[in-house]
Amino acid sequence: MFGRKKAATGARESAAADAAAASTPPAEGPHDRSFIGDVREYYTDLGYGHIDLGSLVIGVPPGRDLNVALDPNGQPEFHVVTQVSRVIPRAFAAPKSAGQWRTMVSDMREQLEQQGADVSVVDGPWGRELVAELPGAVFRAIGVDGNRWTAEVRVMATPEVAEQAADEGREVFRHLVINRGDGPMPVKEQLALTIPEEIQSALTQARSQLAAQQQAQAFQQQMAAGGADRQATQADSGQQARAATAPAPTQEQAAPNPATQNQSAQNQAAPAQDAPSGPPRNEGRPAAPRRDGSAMDRLRDGDDL
Structure with missing residues (x-):
């Protein structure tokens, strides 16, 4: 009986702690929209430009460009770009309990390893960051769980500037503003943008x-x-025409020579030494990279609108 009372008390204390956390703005972003009084003023004080997409507000630090591209599904995604990095912010619906970002990292790691990437998970300012080394590029995913949402930025850069790109990605991530809304949504569903x-x-x-x-x-x-x-049809037609116009063999030509016939039979029975035993192989050449239409491929190519 006493144990049940303690469990009930503990549950109430936990719920109170969650409510207090939800009502207290975090020390640094990403920020829930409810904690930002005036969005324009927030970014003006930072000296940033910004774009308000309804569910997601992206701040653009000085010296950076904002590009828009189409993802593999034909949906727009916004990139904050410098000569060093390309940063893609996104936001997703999440349950009230934390832990969705951990699951997302595990899913991304599995997918990238299947594509042959060298993947690791490192500690960052917000917790787990996923880092994948690809041919000629480094991909980094930074994320955190918020108030029924999960925010993420994906950062692409070349290996020699990967650390600088990570800092630029964190700067954008720190000043995102998320407006989850109150309506029900499936978890992990990306929040719709107002373009x-x-x-x-x-x-x-x-x-x-x-x-x-x-x-x-x-x-x-x-x-x-x-x-x-x-071309194949014309070649077949030409061969048939030549066969039809070829002169008939003379009697001497038609008579088989036993010695020649025997030698011909031996040649047909012997295996061809120079004939390949199977289809040609690209020996010594790297396999063509897999292109699954993901954002990473387009980021390497830089296909912006």
Whole structure:
């Protein structure tokens, strides 16, 4: 009986502690929108530019550019860019209890290792940071759980400036503002962005251009395949025509020579020494990198709008 009372008391104390934590703004961001009185004033005091996307407000430190690109699903994502780094902020719905970022790190690690990346998890200012070494690039994911949301930035850089890029990514991450909203959402679902009208127009045009390029590529591939089929058909027709016009063998040519026939049979039975035993292999050449249309591939290419 006394044990049950202690358990109930402990549960109440835990709930009170969670409520106190939720009502107390963190020492450093990312910040919940409820803790920021005036968003414009917040970034003006920092000397930052910013873009308000409804559920996510991104601050742009001095000397950096803000680009927008389409993800593999055709959805916009915003990049804070310098000559050193490319930083992609994102926000996700999360349960009231913490722990979603830990799960996300585990999932990313598994996916990246399947792609052949050298992946490690290191301690950062907010806890776990995932670092993946890729051919010619270093990918870093920084995240933290908030009030029913999880914030994340993904940082891409070349290996020689990876540490400087990590600092630039943390600077953007520290000043994100998240507006989760009160409505129910599936956990790990990315918070929907409200795109300004002028950017939406540019995205619509970019999608149209992308669709036209894909159609043109498909048409070129179809034409190339059709041309190969026509060449093969013409070659077969030429061989048939030559066979039809070839002179008939004379009686001496038609009579088999026993010695020649025996030698020919031996040659057919002997295995060809120079013939390959299977399909050609790319020995000594690296395997082509896998491209799964992920944000990482586009970041290496820098395909911005």
